[in-house]
Amino acid sequence: MAVQGKNRQFPTAYKIKAIKRVERGDGVLPVARELGISRKILHDWIKAWKADGPDGLNRKRGPKPGPRKLKPLATYNDRRSALALAKARIAELEGLVGRQQKDLDFFRQALRALERPAAQGKPASASSKSSKR
Structure with missing residues (x-):
C-alpha cells in the first residue's frame, strides 16, 4: 500500500x-x-x-505554516536584567565583605599592639592602669 x-x-x-x-x-x-x-x-x-x-x-514535512512559537523578547530581557541585577548585588556584597575584612584586620592589629607592652613587662599607659587604692 x-x-x-x-x-x-x-x-x-x-x-x-x-x-x-x-x-x-x-x-x-x-x-x-x-x-x-x-x-x-x-x-x-x-x-x-x-x-x-x-x-x-x-501536511508536508518541514516547518509548519503560521507564527513560530518563540519566547517573547520581553521574557528574555526580564531574565537577562534579573541576572544583571543579581550579579550587581553579588559584587556589592563582595565589596562589603572585603571592607569588613579590612576592618577586622585593622582591629586585630590594634589589639595586638595594645597587648604587646603588657606581655613584655613594660608599664602600660596611664589610661590602662587601674585606679584602685
Missing part, C-alpha cells in the same frame, strides 16, 4: 483506519508493528488528526 523506503507516503484513508483502531482500544505499539511504522509516526498521525482532522494528516 505504501512505498517502501525512507520517505514513505501513506494515503489519508490508511492513516484514518490506523487511528480508528487505536481509538477503539488497540494499543499503539501493536498497530504500529502490524503496519510496519514506528510508534512515533502513529502518535504524530493521532496528534495531527485531533488538531486538524483529515487536513492535518496531509
